[in-house]
Amino acid sequence: MQTIPDTSVYMIAGYIIFFSVTIVYIISLFTRWKKLERDLKTLEEIDE
Helix, strand or coil: CCCCCCCHHHHHHHHHHHHHHHHHHHHHHHHHHHHHHHHHHHHHHHHC
16 A cells, blocks of 8 residues: 655645745835835826
């Protein structure tokens, strides 16, 4: 009878990679949002 290989390490590694990529993406969105707000403020000051 064959034994089932233990792949829990791969599952944990997959979750770590997924959450790491998600956190980096959220940080990227946050920094882009702040830069857009700063650019909008600059454009509004130029418009005045």
